[in-house]
Amino acid sequence: MLTKEIATAIVRETSLRIDRNVNIMDINGVIIATMEPSRMDTIHEGAVEVLRSGRTLKIFQNESERWDGSQPGLNLPIIFREKIIGVIGITGNPEMMGDIGELVKMTTELMISQAFLATQLEWEQRMKEIIIEQLLDNNPQFHEIERGLSRLDFQLNAPFMTAIIQVSDKEIQKQPLIQKIEDSIGEKHVIAGFINLNQLLIALSDLNEEDAISKLESVYTLLKRQNWKFRMVYSLPFHELEQFHQSYLDCDLALRISDPKRDFVSFGQLEVKALVHQLDLDMARRFSHRVLKHFDASKAETLEFFFKSDLNIQKAADTLYLHRNTLIYRLNKITEETGYNPRKFDDALILQIALWIKGTAK
Numbered sequence: 001m002l003t004k005e006i007a008t009a010i011v012r013e014t015s016l017r018i019d020r021n022v023n024i025m026d027i028n029g030v031i032i033a034t035m036e037p038s039r040m041d042t043i044h045e046g047a048v049e050v051l052r053s054g055r056t057l058k059i060f061q062n063e064s065e066r067w068d069g070s071q072p073g074l075n076l077p078i079i080f081r082e083k084i085i086g087v088i089g090i091t092g093n094p095e096m097m098g099d100i101g102e103l104v105k106m107t108t109e110l111m112i113s114q115a116f117l118a119t120q121l122e123w124e125q126r127m128k129e130i131i132i133e134q135l136l137d138n139n140p141q142f143h144e145i146e147r148g149l150s151r152l153d154f155q156l157n158a159p160f161m162t163a164i165i166q167v168s169d170k171e172i173q174k175q176p177l178i179q180k181i182e183d184s185i186g187e188k189h190v191i192a193g194f195i196n197l198n199q200l201l202i203a204l205s206d207l208n209e210e211d212a213i214s215k216l217e218s219v220y221t222l223l224k225r226q227n228w229k230f231r232m233v234y235s236l237p238f239h240e241l242e243q244f245h246q247s248y249l250d251c252d253l254a255l256r257i258s259d260p261k262r263d264f265v266s267f268g269q270l271e272v273k274a275l276v277h278q279l280d281l282d283m284a285r286r287f288s289h290r291v292l293k294h295f296d297a298s299k300a301e302t303l304e305f306f307f308k309s310d311l312n313i314q315k316a317a318d319t320l321y322l323h324r325n326t327l328i329y330r331l332n333k334i335t336e337e338t339g340y341n342p343r344k345f346d347d348a349l350i351l352q353i354a355l356w357i358k359g360t361a362k
Contacts (some may be wrong), residue, residue, distance in 0.1 A: 002024070
């Protein structure tokens with residue numbers, strides 16, 4: 001746990017704060033970090049004694065020759081998880097240091113604990129990402145998934161749901177974001193990790209559809225409060241691990257075909273549109289061109305708002321800031337040009353599908 005990198009950071013930090021030279025020795029008494037480069041990688045006999053006895057050693061001016069490679073000062077054991085993992089030495093007159101030695105020792109042990117926790121979190125997150133990679137694979141290796149879950153002491157239980165958060169703010173710190181999401185949902189119900197630079201996948205477990213959506217809404221609200229720029233989409237619920245791959249594809253498609261202005265999207269609400277987008281492209285384009293012919297942007301916008309208004313003429317007219325009669329005139333023109341009346345359900349469905357295909361072909 002006591003690496004040269006951690007030891008160097010501790011020496012640099014503490015030496016500046018107390019204005020004294022600080023050395024750190026490893027479990028063999030070798031100096032692995034110091035402000036005196038000439039002493040690097042040499043044996044510190046005072047540290048060897050501390051490692052043997054487990055007690056603080058004071059070395060005075062007249063005792064330096066007794067402890068080879070040592071200078072006057074305090075040498076204290078570094079304790080981590082009830083074991084001595086090294087020694088920290090502070091150069092100077094031991095009688096003039098007061099409580100400095102214990103303060104430096106405490107600071108050192110705290111920094112080591114923090115470094116260990118950071119490493120542990122990094123390992124856990126990497127393990128989660130490996131599990132997610134396997135879940136999204138077209139041919140997942142379930143024994144690898146089970147082994148990873150076992151090492152994390154985590155269980156994936158049906159029903160499942162997948163969500164994707166697509167972030168556009170490059171300054172978002174990834175680990176704090178993941179931690180916020182896991183805390184909000186509840187760690188026993190979620191594994192989350194980035195699958196590329198700007199997409200974070202959330203795998204929800206052991207939650208019914210209503211509870212899962214409620215949890216995701218809480219995450220959405222939490223992130224909105226941070227003023228982060230993102231879009232969030234979630235899948236239909238499912239019950240087999242093999243379906244994570246398809247649920248991710250559904251979410252990814254929903255992000256692509258939904259209104260970019262919508263930042264909380266349900267695949268279930270777009271399922272029919274998603275089916276249209278997976279038709280044979282040539283056949284779909286022929287259908288769209290036949291129905292819409294030389295449809296311009298104005299007519300497309302008119303239909304779009306009319307359909308969003310549930311075929312309600314007055315509601316659509318208000319949204320478009322048009323007089324009711326003007327909208328009726330436009331709808332009549334569309335009927336004349338296409339042969340399909342957007343005020344009739346069957347014809348409206350044909351026009352809607354043709355518009356979706358036209359949007360895909362752009």
